[in-house]
Amino acid sequence: MLTEIIAAYNEAVFDTDRDSALEIIHCALESGVSPEDIVFQVVIPAMELMIKSISEDFDANLAQHFMASQIASQVTEEMVAKFKKSPEIIGTVILGTSHGDMHTLGKRIVSGCLRSLMIDVVDLGVNVAPEKFVDEAVAHNAPVIAISSMMMHTARSDLGCIKVREILKERNLEAKIKIVVGGAPYRWDPNLYKIVQADAWAEDGITAGKVIKDLIMEMKK
């Protein structure tokens, strides 16, 4: 039964049909599937399937990325409120766009995706100062800072990822906090993440979920 629910839910998400996706989830709930199973057996596997499909060259468009993350995030939030006990959170991520960058879409996709994967997100918004990224990571004991940039100059800026790295070095935090970057400039130049001294990069908002989750799990070891 869960396999059918996952298939139907995924189809609705890929069709960018939020109403159908929510209806499938609510029907599953009514037919006795627990909120825990909906999150861990439907939403997370569906998200992981989408990540896998994208990594295998499935040609998903931006609307599908957006809808997948928003639907997953919404369903997760609704279901978690119904859990018998609070779920274990994998970790916390500090998220924002780099200094001078006002673009919000990529960050929002990443945020929705991470929340559905049981990762707490502290969203600092847009045009975030490098010091703020580090201060908030320390305050929330977050192992990952995720910096989204839509423009080449904001990705390469001395006040962007490069400065965050410099501050981590100065404060001797590099072993505790990793930097993940993403956004259009990194797709144009897949080596750019090394130039800006990030630890990892993600090609799109959905893939970012996996990259960040893997990084957190690795650091937990």
Next chain:
Amino acid sequence: MITGMERLVAAMNGEKSDRIPVFCNLLDQGAKELGISTLKEYYSNGEYVAEAQLKMREKYGYDNVWSLFYVGKEAELLGCQKIIYATDGPPNVEHFVIQSDADIEKLQVPEDITSHPAWAEELKCLQILKREAKGKYPICAYLTASMTLPAILMGMDKWFELLFFGSHDLRDLLLSKCSEFFHKEVTAYRNAGADIILYANPFGSTDFVPKKQFQNLSMPWMKKDLEPVGIDDVVYYCGSSRMNNVIEPVMEQLNLKSFYLSPNDDVAAGKKIVANRGLTCGVINDIRLIGQKPKCAAKCNALLRLAWQGGNLRLAHW
């Protein structure tokens, strides 16, 4: 000597001239060219922009000039109060005109955009370009489609939210205001001397929206944008989003004939789809080629060879 306009016209007619037309998108670089230290100062005066455009075209010998200042100019015409100027990149919209549903209701398309203060420097620039280019080099204007304009008025994520989750009435109200703005804008640019209208619409690509939404939403709004104003000078452009998938329906349903591909598109495939029915503009992703002159030259040469086979192609850098 043959001019850029003659090269373009030859390419549009499927004829060969001395070389394929080359369009260069040098914008912010104009400030450096004139020795102006900040983009804010550079873009404050249409004379600077026009002078730099003419100077750069002369210096590098390419075939076009741009009347475009920065994309946020359109938002300024619709009430944007603040542009963020970087020292090392293009200006960006900092103040979103639409922050709530009520702002969509309140959004006013100026009755006459040419009397708007934000238009004054554009006009000054266009008048100089028109006078100095003397029809030898096409003057390009960049206009955002109704489906895409909301992204710079309210932010891309809020636009996606309204588009996919919001009220259809509100969505359509915003789209109709953006389309009305497009009509006024295209008329103003043409009257002021623009020769080529780059119709910018990433939502006209299936990299942005699924095919079904492209057909059911993007296409009808593109028709509403373009049918009342004519399409002879209009070039289809989806930013960095690919368009090979949609060239056929765009040709069939909008009658557009010029396509400015994405650097991510397969140029040979795009040219094959357009065939002899129109003009394809092959685009180089120069970001990946920064600091790699030999690779850049090889990439250009490959594209030029492709262009020369059968004509109907022009070259641009992205």
